[in-house]
Amino acid sequence: MAFDSLSDRLQSVFQKLRGRGKLSEADVNEALREVRLALLEADVNFKVVKDFINRVKEKAVGDEVLASLTPAQHVIKIVHDELTELMGGTQSKLMVASKPPTVIMLVGLQGAGKTTTAGKLGALLKKQNKRPLMVAGDIYRPAAIQQLQVLGQQLDIPVFTMGDKVSPVEIAQSAIAEAVRTGRDTVIIDTAGRLHINEVLMDELKAVKATVKPHEILLVVDAMTGQDAVAVAEAFHRELGIDGLIVTKLDGDARGGAALSVKAVTGRPIKFVGMGEKLDALEPFHPDRMASRILGMGDMLTLIEKAQAAFDAGKAEELERKLRKDEFTLEQFLEQLQQIKKLGSLESILGMLPGMGQLKKLQDVKIDEKEMAHVEAIIQSMTKEERRNPSILNGSRRKRIAQGSGTRVQDVNRLLKQFEESRKMMKKMKDLQKLTKKGGFKLPF
């Protein structure tokens, strides 16, 4: 099916392989044909796919794999490793100039999300105790300057503008002087969206580059881009010499093949990914984790990091203790729901758990603000005994709770179901913790 996610698709391929004790060369070829289709449907560039499949094939049909007792795992591991490699190996950080200010220039097509990304990058740097200055260098799009100014106000980051009548080169130059004068250590230059084949506008970027000599030129790429992503990235790289990429809108359901391809053709790393509309939704890019996510192996490391940032350490310990003793009750569930809200949407959290990609029932565990209030009311309408031991909740108790909380019995039922799901999720987290403590993060198969 065209609408299956890449990860679902690959999982079903490997499910078939897993069922086999031994693999013939034909088996491997068959699986790789599926991988090829899945990658193409995910918008990975045609040529990149071709190279990728050839590389995997070379490794996968070697004697070692075919003779292995668990050949399927071998093949999956090869695909995973190659996928990680394709996306850039290790995480890549922002350059910092030895003599401030560090100058970062954002470039890209129209609508890729440069202005929003400028704001997000500013927010991220500010959080790291940097003193960014955002520069409104898009003098063409109506209200682009206002947009950056509004973001600046929201984030309390100064925005440098000279209106839309001054050339971007002059704006950039004056902005650097302003940064030096006001003691700003990072300058983020927003530029107008432009087509890579527009020579006049590309020349303008070259002039800006020549004048301010940015330490980082980052190409902003929409995750939904199709086969053309490669042509765009190649052209920007050829004309400007980009240093890295930011992939935006990865919180959508695009399978993100563009992200896979751009690294391959430019040789430049993906440094950040945009994961949401909020201004804090810019994350460092981890190729290995992304490869795991695509293959449906979950992204536990990101989840753990997020949890560590959001959870109160004392409470987390208490929770862990309770989990171990299997004392996770509805009361803690309520507390958890409130904590989890800080992690981001439940869907995104579940997406990071191994195997959860296949869970189509995610609709059931969606929470919003209003529902949270209902949940609170429902749990508070229970007796202590009921909260500790939900299994005693028979029909009449449920009816009473519904009446007490001003909800319907279905709502109570749904909550109990969510609670069960949540319990399972906590268990998974616990198992994983054991795994990581044992030393080394192993592939879960």
Added chain:
Amino acid sequence: MAFFERLRAGLDKTRKNFTDKIAALVSGSAAINEDFYEELEALLVMADVGVNTTGKLIEAIRAAVKRREVTEPDQVLPFLRAYVSERLGEGVARTKISGTPTVILVVGVNGVGKTTTIGKLGHYYSLLGYKVMFAAADTFRAAAADQLAIWGERAKATVVRQAEGSDPAAVVFDALQSAKAKQADILFIDTAGRLQNKANLMEELRKIHRVIKREIPDAPHETLLVLDATTGQNALNQAKVFQEVADVSGVVLTKLDGTAKGGIVVAIKEEIGIPVKWIGVGEGVMDFRPFEPEEFVKALFDKE
């Protein structure tokens, strides 16, 4: 035929890229064999036609070869052209401007060019003598209403707006009342970009749609989904979900002036059945065209 000239000018890059390759392929092949199909598949996939639709097109060619309708490599291109344009042509009807006001709801994911599209279309209808009004229902993105207001000036359209962060459905309600009171002919509703997998935002859109229907029962008279031509297979998901939520009646395909090949149009028509109505070929106020399947495909496939 200035229009076709301009359509061609706009699509020049698109066509050159695509047909040069097909022409090279055809002239370099002595026979229609498996290598030929494989090459053809590569070209179609690289044009963002998609694996599924490419498969169907190749099947159609194979069938034609079997029927001996196509026997030589150089007959493949004309066959493909006729086949694709016929399928793209189904269901393309112009927006009827009737009743007061005609409501056109414009939806899509972030950054596809919704506001710019409204600016251009509004300007076009203004020139035709219609009284045009814009509703700034993107109350989320910073300065979105300012952007629409600037287009409003260019298009001589009144812009109805509220403060940033206010309820978009309330803006729409206001705009509908205002359009009725001021007897506007056409009301364009600009909505915030939303990724189709964001349930809350899609619910918000459903509400907007509901408010429109409640105030004017046969509205929206047109719901245009704006798609970026550089978008890959995800455009299919977009079309599917937006159609379910807002009953999309047509697609506006923007940014066709780049090197993106626009093949996604074929896939969308094949798999979702939504016709393309307009195409955007630049940032200028005149840089858009009605979608003409014949001309579009001709421009896309022609060897010149």
